[in-house]
Amino acid sequence: MHGINRIRSKRGKKYGDANKALVSQEEHSPDFGAAPILGAGFEPVVPLELSANRWVPTSATYKVQPDVDSPELVNRKVRALLNKLTMEKFETISDKIIHWANKGMDGDGQTLIRVIRLVFKKVTVETAWGEMYARLCQKMMEQIRPVYDDGIKNRGERPIAGKQLFRNYLLNLCQEYFERRWFVKEATAAAAGAKASSDHATKAANDKKGTLDAGLDSDEYYAAQKAKRQGLNLIKFIGELFKVRMLTERFMHECVVKLLCNIENPEEQRIESLCQMLKTVGQLLDTPQARARMDVYFTRIKELGESHNISTRMQFMLQDVIELRDRIWMSRHAAPVTIATVHALVR
Structure with missing residues (x-):
């Protein structure tokens, strides 16, 4: 190994000579060796x-303003608890949420309505947890303390409190979300769908697939899909x-009547919402006392399913609901039941 002579290229030799010259200049400099001045x-x-x-920082804010029941703190705590809420941890987490719902100042119901709004907001982004959040609302109503709201009074002009106030808040929010927010978003979705289906050939393709692929590049399409999911x-x-x-x-x-109010020129979001609602509560609504009303609903649903103003996907969706009622609200994939159970359902 000692006898081997290494050969340096011309380019390496040139760079080596330049580095030696630079070091030599620095050594002869009067400031060589002095520490650099920052x-x-x-x-x-x-x-x-x-x-x-x-x-x-939040910690610094609360040191300056030690209001432990401030709206910001309640929102932050309840949001964190709702993110942790699962069926396995339902009892412990729901107790903590109810604890914050009962923290109204001097019996004021503003904290309660704030917590209920957070639950509704969480519901719109969750897909498969509607039953769990309904159980949470039921438990909240059972354990809520007698908070009141001066703006909501009974026939005797006295503020309602406790369970009655909770029911009032819940009903008002359902109406607000169903009538105002849902249908405003629905109009946006319909406008986006109309824009995406402006071309006749594209519209025919979308009708076949049951989607709005033509609007994939537009912000309106994504806003419409988000509104639809919510x-x-x-x-x-x-x-x-x-x-x-x-x-x-x-x-x-x-709600069913509002969703069925326009069968001449229906909107897909209304049809899909109607089918979702009937699949969820159709069996409970189809009682002997309301049988005549349900017959009227399904007569209009059949007329709607035969309309040429809706897509094929909507027609099949309506047909599924009709067949579901014909099977006495039993899913095709339901577990086997006894004849006595079927007779009890028929009654």
Whole structure:
């Protein structure tokens, strides 16, 4: 190995000679060996000014403002608990949520309505947990303390409190989300769908696939799909609330009537919401006392299914609901039941 002579390329030799010349110049410099001066050649920095809307850590905020029942704190705590809520941890987490719902100042119901709104907001983004959140609302109503709201009074002009106030809040929110927010979003979705289906050939393809692929590149399409998911989640949650007797049968019939109000020029979001609601609570609504009303609903549903103004996907969806009622509200994939159970359902 010692006899081997290494051969350096011309380019390496050139760079090596340049480095040696640079080191030689630095050694002969009068400042060679002196420590570098930090900040040399830079101008002094002006200190930062504290703005009025600057970010402040939460811990520092609560040290300055020790209001433990502030709306910001309640929202933060309840959101965190709702994110942790599962069927396995339902009892412990729901108790903590109810604890925060009962923290109203001097019996005021504003904290309660704030917690219920957070539950509704969570429901619209969750797909398969409507039943769990309905159970949460039922438990909240049973364990709520007698908070009141001066703006909501009974016939005797006295503020209602406790369970009655909770039911009033719940009904008002269902109406608000169902009528205002859902149908406003529905109009946006319909406008986006119309824009995406402007071309006749594209519209025919979309009718066959049951989607709006033409609008995939538009913000309106994604906004419409988000509104659609939130609306269907809300419809399912309303049905689950009715299952646990948190909403009245009258309110549910009002929802069905509103969804069936336009069969000449129907909107797909209304049809899909109608099918979702009937799949969720159709069996509970189809009682002997309401049989005549349900017959009227399904007569209109059959007319709607035969209309040429809806897509093939909507026609099949309506047909599934019709067949579901014909099977006495039993799913095709339901477990086997006895004849006595079928007779009991028929009665």
